[in-house]
Amino acid sequence: MNDKRVFVIEHPLIQHKLSLIRDINTGVKEFRELVEEIAMLMGYEVTRNLPLKEVEIETPVAIAKTKVISGKKLAIVPILRAGLGMVDGMLRLIPAAKVGHIGLYRDPETLEPVEYYCKLPTDVEERDLIVLDPMLATGGSASAAIKFIKDRKVKNIKLMCLIASPEGIERVCRDHPDVDIYCAAIDERLNDHGYIVPGLGDAGDRLFGTK
Numbered sequence: 001m002n003d004k005r006v007f008v009i010e011h012p013l014i015q016h017k018l019s020l021i022r023d024i025n026t027g028v029k030e031f032r033e034l035v036e037e038i039a040m041l042m043g044y045e046v047t048r049n050l051p052l053k054e055v056e057i058e059t060p061v062a063i064a065k066t067k068v069i070s071g072k073k074l075a076i077v078p079i080l081r082a083g084l085g086m087v088d089g090m091l092r093l094i095p096a097a098k099v100g101h102i103g104l105y106r107d108p109e110t111l112e113p114v115e116y117y118c119k120l121p122t123d124v125e126e127r128d129l130i131v132l133d134p135m136l137a138t139g140g141s142a143s144a145a146i147k148f149i150k151d152r153k154v155k156n157i158k159l160m161c162l163i164a165s166p167e168g169i170e171r172v173c174r175d176h177p178d179v180d181i182y183c184a185a186i187d188e189r190l191n192d193h194g195y196i197v198p199g200l201g202d203a204g205d206r207l208f209g210t211k
């Protein structure tokens, strides 16, 4: 595992909220709100190294030399469905970001990702991308999504998830050693059905109330 590329965000607010979404008794409304809040808090760390440039701003009192974000524009790409739950939190921090969508579901038998949708911004190759998915389990979905994006000549890609498994991290680090992975926790393992243990269950079902 290339640890230099894996960042576990230990902020107390994130850890507290993560405990709440793991809880089987947390209902759909609260789960959805918490996922959005955690995404926003994590987004603060994920965007920590955005480049700045100096500008001059006229305040009511004088000219101020201040800083604004420079460099490439951003796009966020949720992996459907569960990644959608993280979009609004990220957009609260970076409201001008474009949003692409990649639709993948995991075949329950083979655990392999199956693509059903891909729509990325037309200027995607000129942007830095943050891929969003709450769960990094086998890593198959994230790895496939990152490959679609790389096929569109995007150079700088980060993956942001809430809970990762050691297996998922290993897979993404192996397939995409140039991609930074941000998560709030690395759990113990996968079970026989490819679910993260202890994890939080099926993130899509818990977000959308489909089970």
Ligand code: PRP
Residues within 6 Å of the ligand: 079, 080, 081, 082, 083, 104, 105, 106, 107, 111, 113, 133, 134, 135, 136, 137, 138, 139, 140, 141, 142, 168, 194, 202, 203, 204, 205
């Ligand atoms: C979940 C999750 C990831 C994927 C992770 O999606 O949101 O996309 O599983 O598993 P992997 O790392 O083993 O590929 P799921 O396939 O359940 O689809 P959904 O979001 O539509 O519920």
Ligand code: URA
Residues within 6 Å of the ligand: 082, 135, 137, 194, 195, 196, 197, 199, 200, 201, 202, 203, 204
């Ligand atoms: N997808 C989920 O939603 N949860 C898991 O634990 C694994 C894959």
